[in-house]
Amino acid sequence: MSSPPRPSGVPKIPSIPSTPAPLHIRTDPHSGRKYHASAALPADTDLLGRCAPYSYTIWKRFRNEVCAECWRYDGGRRAFLTRRDDEGLELPSHSPSEQSCVGKRSNTASVSAGLWFCDERCQRTWISREGAEVVDLLRQLEAARQKKPKPKPKSDAKAQEAVVIAPDTVERAWVTLREKERSPKEVRRWREVQLEDYEADMARYVLLALHGYHREQCNQPSPQQSLVSRAEAETHSQSLSQTDAAAAGSEGGCDGRPEWETFASLQSNELQLLNACPEILEHQTRIYQLLKGRFGSRVAARSSAASSRSSLTPAPSPSSAQSHGDNALSPEDARAGEPSDTGSSTNLLSEPSLADLVTVENVRTILGVDPGNSFGIWETPLMEESECLGFAVYPLASFFNHHCAPNVRKERDGRTLRFLTTRPVEAGEELCISYGHVETMDVRTRRQELLEGWYFKCRCGRCTAEAGESPRT
Ligand SMILES: [Zn+2]
Ligand SMILES: [Zn+2]
Numbered sequence: 480m481s482s483p484p485r486p487s488g489v490p491k492i493p494s495i496p497s498t499p500a501p502l503h504i505r506t507d508p509h510s511g512r513k514y515h516a517s518a519a520l521p522a523d524t525d526l527l528g529r530c531a532p533y534s535y536t537i538w539k540r541f542r543n544e545v546c547a548e549c550w551r552y553d554g555g556r557r558a559f560l561t562r563r564d565d566e567g568l569e570l571p572s573h574s575p576s577e578q579s580c581v582g583k584r585s586n587t588a589s590v591s592a593g594l595w596f597c598d599e600r601c602q603r604t605w606i607s608r609e610g611a612e613v614v615d616l617l618r619q620l621e622a623a624r625q626k627k628p629k630p631k632p633k634s635d636a637k638a639q640e641a642v643v644i645a646p647d648t649v650e651r652a653w654v655t656l657r658e659k660e661r662s663p664k665e666v667r668r669w670r671e672v673q674l675e676d677y678e679a680d681m682a683r684y685v686l687l688a689l690h691g692y693h694r695e696q697c698n699q700p701s702p703q704q705s706l707v708s709r710a711e712a713e714t715h716s717q718s719l720s721q722t723d724a725a726a727a728g729s730e731g732g733c734d735g736r737p738e739w740e741t742f743a744s745l746q747s748n749e750l751q752l753l754n755a756c757p758e759i760l761e762h763q764t765r766i767y768q769l770l771k772g773r774f775g776s777r778v779a780a781r782s783s784a785a786s787s788r789s790s791l792t793p794a795p796s797p798s799s800a801q802s803h804g805d806n807a808l809s810p811e812d813a814r815a816g817e818p819s820d821t822g823s824s825t826n827l828l829s830e831p832s833l834a835d836l837v838t839v840e841n842v843r844t845i846l847g848v849d850p851g852n853s854f855g856i857w858e859t860p861l862m863e864e865s866e867c868l869g870f871a872v873y874p875l876a877s878f879f880n881h882h883c884a885p886n887v888r889k890e891r892d893g894r895t896l897r898f899l900t901t902r903p904v905e906a907g908e909e910l911c912i913s914y915g916h917v918e919t920m921d922v923r924t925r926r927q928e929l930l931e932g933w934y935f936k937c938r939c940g941r942c943t944a945e946a947g948e949s950p951r952t
Pocket of ligand 2: 882884943
């Protein structure tokens with residue numbers, strides 16, 4: 480969903496009805512999860528609160544002009560950006576136990592992490608949420624960005640159009656990587672992979688997602704504590720079904736960092752993306768190699784970790800099979816793909832490590848979520864000539880389906896998104912947003928636009944009526 484949010488112009492926002500919750504998730508076997516109003520709602524009802532992104536990227540072109548925290552952009556002027564990376568911050572040193580989980584920060588890198596902030600407040604907020612160590616990880620990643628992009632060979636547009644990428648081709652590419660990564664020597668070579676700008680920008684999105692997942696694991700309560708909080712979450716969100724209560728997070732809302740489980744459960748559009756742009760498979764391969772080479776091996780982990788860990792916990796990827804649908808690798812493949820150096824003796828007491836999370840499954844899941852699920856970060860206030868500064872994934876917001884006459888609009892406030900009803904909605908009515916700025920187009924153009932950008936033929940009430948088709952069931 481790279482559509483621009485509509486300009487804001489709502490004077491007054493009614494408070495959210497606390498009970499019952501304004502919306503619930505229904506799971507439809509054909510169209511997946513979707514939101515429905517659990518009661519009649521007035522116009523301008525705030526449905527989810529402030530939704531925070533799971534991961535994002537700001538394109539390099541705008542990196543020096545956008546605050547990494549609040550995404551403020553001033554038409555290319557940069558006078559308001561006064562802080563860079565972690566410069567000027569007195570960061571408390573980690574406690575010994577925290578250090579062993581997050582790794583030790585190195586102070587040697589001279590490359591910029593590519594983060595600019597309005598002021599110390601934005602800087603502190605970003606660093607306390609993402610983790611101080613991620614500044615170093617981004618520096619390491621930026622060191623792999625090609626200084627001078629190679630001139631692109633002139634592509635033959637017609638020849639490219641003719642390519643249809645087979646699911647087998649994609650599977651083979653990843654299986655090959657998993658075979659190669661059994662050799663530590665090969666993985667060491669991957670450290671030297673140089674990334675083009677697009678690849679480095681995408682690698683930042685993947686790295687922030689993996690690192691967020693790692694922090695989630697580090698902060699996880701003991702299994703007993705988590706049982707209690709799950710039970711509490713379920714009592715507090717009775718309008719959600721049992722599984723969807725987990726999907727909505729323990730707060731039952733959108734505020735705070737979403738969970739990996741929800742993020743990874745979003746539909747993968749990997750094949751749709753690769754069919755449209757087959758050359759992206761090569762980019763994805765290189766992104767994986769670089770991340771694996773720099774952050775994914777025990778050697779790399781050891782060099783940055785403060786304490787030695789005897790072995791590593793296998794990376795759980797509960798939803799990768801679901802999100803890759805029929806293309807999922809079999810459990811045998813998954814086992815065969817485990818890098819040989821992640822050890823055969825699994826010690827359950829060992830600390831979770833970022834290195835364990837740099838797996839083919841996880842990286843594919845993250846890359847597959849972007850197309851069709853991410854929201855463009857548009858310059859606000861939104862105008863015809865607004866710039867798209869990057870993209871972000873808001874897992875809970877991705878359960879809104881599209882409608883060409885939507886009853887929900889989105890508004891960006893800093894890095895958060897809010898979803899408000901555009902009109903009174905009846906109990907049980909499906910809540911839909913518009914994915915693109917398609918409402919003013921005729922039905923043919925609109926459908927074409929949605930097919931190319933979001934990979935579906937729109938059969939919403941408006942489209943079926945305008946095309947003279949029988950309405951969808
Ligand atoms: Zn800011
Ligand atoms: Zn439609």
